[in-house]
Amino acid sequence: AQKITQTQPGMFVQEKEAVTLDCTYDTSDQSYGLFWYKQPSSGEMIFLIYQGSYDEQNATEGRYSLNFQKARKSANLVISASQLGDSAMYFCAMREGPTNFGNEKLTFGTGTRLTIIP
Amino acid sequence: EAGVTQSPTHLIKTRGQQATLRCSPISGHTSVYWYQQALGLGLQFLLWYDEGEERNRGNFPPRFSGRQFPNYSSELNVNALELEDSALYLCASSLRGYYTDTQYFGPGTRLTVL
Numbered sequence: 001a002q003k004i005t006q007t008q009p010g011m012f013v014q015e016k017e018a019v020t021l022d023c024t025y026d027t028s029d030q031s032y033g034l035f036w037y038k039q040p041s042s043g044e045m046i047f048l049i050y051q052g053s054y055d056e057q058n059a060t061e062g063r064y065s066l067n068f069q070k071a072r073k074s075a076n077l078v079i080s081a082s083q084l085g086d087s088a089m090y091f092c093a094m095r096e097g098p099t100n101f102g103n104e105k106l107t108f109g110t111g112t113r114l115t116i117i118p
Numbered sequence: 119e120a121g122v123t124q125s126p127t128h129l130i131k132t133r134g135q136q137a138t139l140r141c142s143p144i145s146g147h148t149s150v151y152w153y154q155q156a157l158g159l160g161l162q163f164l165l166w167y168d169e170g171e172e173r174n175r176g177n178f179p180p181r182f183s184g185r186q187f188p189n190y191s192s193e194l195n196v197n198a199l200e201l202e203d204s205a206l207y208l209c210a211s212s213l214r215g216y217y218t219d220t221q222y223f224g225p226g227t228r229l230t231v232l
Contacts, residue, residue, distance in 0.1 A: 007192070033219070035220065035221075037223070042225065043206055043208075043226045044223060044224065044225040044226065045208060045223035046211070046223070047220055047221070047222055047223070050220055076154065088224070091161065093161075095219070104149065104151070104166055104174070104214075104219055104221075105151070105163040105166060105174055105176065106151075106153075106161075106163065106174075106221060107158060108161040108162075109160075110160050111160070113119060
């Protein structure tokens with residue numbers, strides 16, 4: 001079974017609109033971390049936002065927020081007021097197990113290609 | 119603050135040769151991770167080094183190896199190159215001992231095997 005599932009291979013969104021990128025995960029661990037990264041065409045992976053499994057509040061970083069629904073095992077990324085520079089691949093990733101426990105490898109989803117239309 | 123740096127940016131080799139990729143972590147970070155991003159296979163975890171030791175390894179053959187130096191920089195070596203080793207190799211670093219262990223990535227080395 002896929003550990004991280006991103007069901008939207010591609011999305012087209014009008015500039016200034018909000019966009020939600022879907023991510024569901026599968027783990028039996030109680031402690032885990034969820035990450036979102038942005039990968040422009042240049043190739044570099046840019047860290048956007050992090051959510052720990054025990055965090056009670058949804059994470060927010062500027063225009064990015066993470067809609068964390070633990071019971072549904074979903075961690076959707078919401079980008080408010082999209083900009084042309086948001087066009088890129090977006091990856092959801094998970095670290096299973098607690099931090100500093102030797103589980104630091106990340107498992108990535110297949111990504112969503114987001115295109116912002118002017 | 120300087121980010122993760124990788125060299126070279128591009129590397130072209132032929133089948134059977136060896137490739138060496140280098141990574142310098144963010145200052146103060148002790149952990150270095152290597153990932154392979156091949157077309158159609160997505161991002162896959164390769165190796166994790168911390169404090170000079172290999173801590174974890176992904177499902178890759180032994181011809182993928184590496185090391186971490188005392189200054190925490192790292193080298194990835196790929197021996198007996200095969201065509202399917204063509205990929206973007208991404209290095210990341212993190213600071214252990216904090217609540218989050220966010221991995222910050224470098225720009226990658228694009229390896230082409232002819």
